Amino acid sequence: MSSASRVSCAALLVVALVPASPALRAQRIEYIGGGVGVVVPNGSFGAVEKAGWQVSALAVGGLKGSVHLMADVMYGQTTHQGGVAGSSKLGGGIVSAALFLGTDERRIRPFVSAGAGVFRVNVGVPGFGSAAATKLAPTAAVGVMVGAGRRRGFLMARYVSLGTKPQSTSFLPVSAGVILTLGSP
Numbered sequence: 001m002s003s004a005s006r007v008s009c010a011a012l013l014v015v016a017l018v019p020a021s022p023a024l025r026a027q028r029i030e031y032i033g034g035g036v037g038v039v040v041p042n043g044s045f046g047a048v049e050k051a052g053w054q055v056s057a058l059a060v061g062g063l064k065g066s067v068h069l070m071a072d073v074m075y076g077q078t079t080h081q082g083g084v085a086g087s088s089k090l091g092g093g094i095v096s097a098a099l100f101l102g103t104d105e106r107r108i109r110p111f112v113s114a115g116a117g118v119f120r121v122n123v124g125v126p127g128f129g130s131a132a133a134t135k136l137a138p139t140a141a142v143g144v145m146v147g148a149g150r151r152r153g154f155l156m157a158r159y160v161s162l163g164t165k166p167q168s169t170s171f172l173p174v175s176a177g178v179i180l181t182l183g184s185p
Contacts, residue, residue: 028183030068031060035154035177039076039090044167049088052078056175060098070098070113074173085126090171092119094139094158109145114138119162121169133169135162150181 034057041049054076061069073093080086096115102108119137124130143156154177161170 029059029061031179031181033058033154033177033179035175037173037175039078040172040174041078042172043170045169045171048081049078050081052076054173054175056173058179066100068098068100070096076173080125086124088121088123090119090121092117092137096139096141105148107146107148111143111145113141119160121162121164133162133164135164137162145179152179152181153177154179
């Protein structure tokens with residue numbers, strides 16, 4: 001298992017095991033699912049990396065009314081620009097508060113979210129080794145849930161910014177996938 005995969009698994013465990021307030025523990029997970037998509041590097045990271053792929057898993061639980069708690073993990077990979085061999089691997093987990101617009105019965109439910117997570121970036125170049133960093137990352141996202149009943153689709157674009165030095169590592173993971181409603185639809 002690669003170090004980025006280990007960090008993703010560890011982030012998921014932390015999200016699952018973090019002690020929460022009694023009010024938060026009383027909430028239930030409403031949706032679970034997963035998706036695939038692209039990772040679009042930007043900023044100084046985008047100047048040296050090409051777009052890549054990513055896979056993600058997420059869980060959504062109700063807090064109060066239209067406000068939900070969202071936890072997701074992501075693993076992705078990009079390749080270097082300019083004919084440089086190697087790749088960059090990204091892995092981490094995010095916890096965010098999401099505001100869903102409209103009621104659960106609506107077939108199209110847009111949402112916005114903001115939160116923070118922990119990500120590990122490992123940049124590797126054959127013959128030169130690799131450099132890795134694990135950092136706290138503020139995040140923001142927009143998305144839409146589509147469908148009704150127990151199985152729904154989602155599309156989500158997230159902005160992630162790691163405080164790496166000397167260059168910033170920021171990227172846009174865009175995911176499309178399926179989520180399943182737990183309990184009654």
